[in-house]
Amino acid sequence: DTGVSQDPRHKITKRGQNVTFRCDPISEHNRLYWYRQTLGQGPEFLTYFQNEAQLEKSRLLSDRFSAERPKGSFSTLEIQRTEQGDSAMYLCASSLAGGQTGELFFGEGSRLTVL
Amino acid sequence: DQQVKQNSPSLSVQEGRISILNCDYTNSMFDYFLWYKKYPAEGPTFLISISSIKDKNEDGRFTVFLNKSAKHLSLHIVPSQPGDSAVYFCAASVYPGNTPLVFGKGTRLSVIA
Numbered sequence: 001d002t003g004v005s006q007d008p009r010h011k012i013t014k015r016g017q018n019v020t021f022r023c024d025p026i027s028e029h030n031r032l033y034w035y036r037q038t039l040g041q042g043p044e045f046l047t048y049f050q051n052e053a054q055l056e057k058s059r060l061l062s063d064r065f066s067a068e069r070p071k072g073s074f075s076t077l078e079i080q081r082t083e084q085g086d087s088a089m090y091l092c093a094s095s096l097a098g099g100q101t102g103e104l105f106f107g108e109g110s111r112l113t114v115l
Numbered sequence: 116d117q118q119v120k121q122n123s124p125s126l127s128v129q130e131g132r133i134s135i136l137n138c139d140y141t142n143s144m145f146d147y148f149l150w151y152k153k154y155p156a157e158g159p160t161f162l163i164s165i166s167s168i169k170d171k172n173e174d175g176r177f178t179v180f181l182n183k184s185a186k187h188l189s190l191h192i193v194p195s196q197p198g199d200s201a202v203y204f205c206a207a208s209v210y211p212g213n214t215p216l217v218f219g220k221g222t223r224l225s226v227i228a
Binding site for chain 1: 119121124134147149151156157158159160161204206210212215216217218219220221
């Protein structure tokens with residue numbers, strides 16, 4: 001399978017714990033995006049990378065959220081001191097910068113439940 | 116402030132009839148628009164797109180219409196099939212591939228056999 005993969009698919013944690021999600025993009029894609037989706041809403045942009053450079057991070061929801069893409073391949077999204085309001089689906093997507101369509105290819109998401 | 120709006124949370128259509136999903140946007144800088152389809156427990160998948168230099172784009176049963184002056188686009192599915200039942204998201208960007216996509220809240224389409 002050469003699509004975008006995310007791990008874990010589901011995570012249940014207690015309030016106050018830290019969680020980390022991993023995303024492996026399509027191998028030839030140099031852009032990687034993180035979105036969050038809550039019930040009844042569309043995907044909400046969080047941050048994105050081109051290769052290892054984080055081009056936009058002002059939309060991360062708070063300083064408890066951080067993302068990395070250390071070698072320009074896979075990426076991690078960490079949430080520290082989780083709160084119940086962090087419960088959501090975290091979606092990763094990748095694309096090729098300069099592509100004509102601007103299409104993002106999404107993974108299946110990582111669902112977070114904070115108890 | 117929502118820049119991309121899908122005002123109909125749900126739509127039911129009979130199999131074989133036309134489904135019309137609507138989307139409005141407020142940012143006049145948007146010039147590239149996409150529709151995504153999402154099944155439960157899956158990520159969104161790309162369906163069809165249109166750039167602002169066009170007013171129509173077709174791909175099989177799917178056609179997207181763009182009215183720039185009204186800041187409105189619509190997705191037509193003809194004929195609708197039960198497998199089309201999903202949530203449809205409208206998305207927009209300032210330049211294709213250059214800025215992150217901004218999504219609407221989605222419209223849940225149910226196609227009834």
